Amino acid sequence: MEGKTLGYEQCEQAVTWLRDHSQHRPSVGIVLGSGHSALADQVIKADIFSYADIPHFPRSTVPGHVGRLVLGELGGHTCVVMQGRFHMYEGYSANTVVFPVRVMKLLGVHTLLLTNAAGGLNPEYNVGDIMLVKDHIFLPGLAAHGPLVGPNDERFGPRFPSTSDAYDPELRAIARAVAKELKFGQRLREGVYVMEGGPAFESVAECRMLKLMGGDAVGMSTVPEVHVARHCGIRVFAISLITNLAVLEFDSPQRATHAEVLETGQRSAANIQQLIINLLTCMPPPTPSD
Numbered sequence: 001m002e003g004k005t006l007g008y009e010q011c012e013q014a015v016t017w018l019r020d021h022s023q024h025r026p027s028v029g030i031v032l033g034s035g036h037s038a039l040a041d042q043v044i045k046a047d048i049f050s051y052a053d054i055p056h057f058p059r060s061t062v063p064g065h066v067g068r069l070v071l072g073e074l075g076g077h078t079c080v081v082m083q084g085r086f087h088m089y090e091g092y093s094a095n096t097v098v099f100p101v102r103v104m105k106l107l108g109v110h111t112l113l114l115t116n117a118a119g120g121l122n123p124e125y126n127v128g129d130i131m132l133v134k135d136h137i138f139l140p141g142l143a144a145h146g147p148l149v150g151p152n153d154e155r156f157g158p159r160f161p162s163t164s165d166a167y168d169p170e171l172r173a174i175a176r177a178v179a180k181e182l183k184f185g186q187r188l189r190e191g192v193y194v195m196e197g198g199p200a201f202e203s204v205a206e207c208r209m210l211k212l213m214g215g216d217a218v219g220m221s222t223v224p225e226v227h228v229a230r231h232c233g234i235r236v237f238a239i240s241l242i243t244n245l246a247v248l249e250f251d252s253p254q255r256a257t258h259a260e261v262l263e264t265g266q267r268s269a270a271n272i273q274q275l276i277i278n279l280l281t282c283m284p285p286p287t288p289s290d
């Protein structure tokens, strides 16, 4: 496990560097999941930085995560877009995984949109469906392997944040309306995302357990970022692209592969991009209580 703690001062140093290198002052953050990098190509007046050049930023090690931060305009908002995220299974601590979200906060971001690739646990789901995340089960977090474990820095937020209201209902309602306009029909779902640690895909018994627990989709990311965003008062919206179906039958020949995850991501790129850009176009600023 990589051990350096990235705190407020390191966030400030990254922010100073970004402000020195870009005129953009983003109010919306976007984190792109496995195979979703192409959305960043839609950003206009883009300033593009390799993670390797930004102070304290970790490196992307997973195929489908390009490793660049893009600042510019998208859907009428000034955005900072992560073309690739970090995962705990890469050997990064939870604190490191969420560093960019805290940098976003200090950059002035008030709303965070997250995408991920996930396996469908809900038997009604099909590959290519898009699930609005309405809640999560944070398996590592329940065992105190989350980004808020350790000394609490009150400059970011309180010791005991609530998470029962993590996924903004107003943004989900707008996304439902946008999906209707785009004629997504049954491909638009709303459900519970389970985060497990990875990197192994689940066994059959594990998939059955996660489904019984109330999970609709399973992945290896997103919730650490959500915890930290909510801790520092950022409004959150998240979607899962169902890239594969969880294997729920013993002796099934079906296997999850990262290649299938990336292929489905490519095939569904246009839908994800339309949904996010139209959501941004319709998105009001947050109310003062957010």
Ligand SMILES: O=P(O)(O)O[C@H]1O[C@H](CO)[C@@H](O)[C@H]1O
Pocket (backbone or CB within 6 Å): 032, 033, 034, 035, 062, 085, 087, 115, 116, 117, 118, 198, 219, 220, 221, 222, 257, 258, 261
């Ligand atoms: O959650 P994102 O980053 O989209 O990626 C998902 O896809 C990868 C597995 O194929 C894992 O990293 C899983 O978390």
Ligand SMILES: Nc1nc2[nH]cnc2c(=O)[nH]1
Pocket (backbone or CB within 6 Å): 117, 118, 119, 120, 196, 198, 200, 201, 202, 218, 219, 220, 243, 244, 245, 246, 256, 261
């Ligand atoms: N854990 C997990 N992560 C995924 N990411 C994309 N598909 C899957 C999956 O089936 N399981």
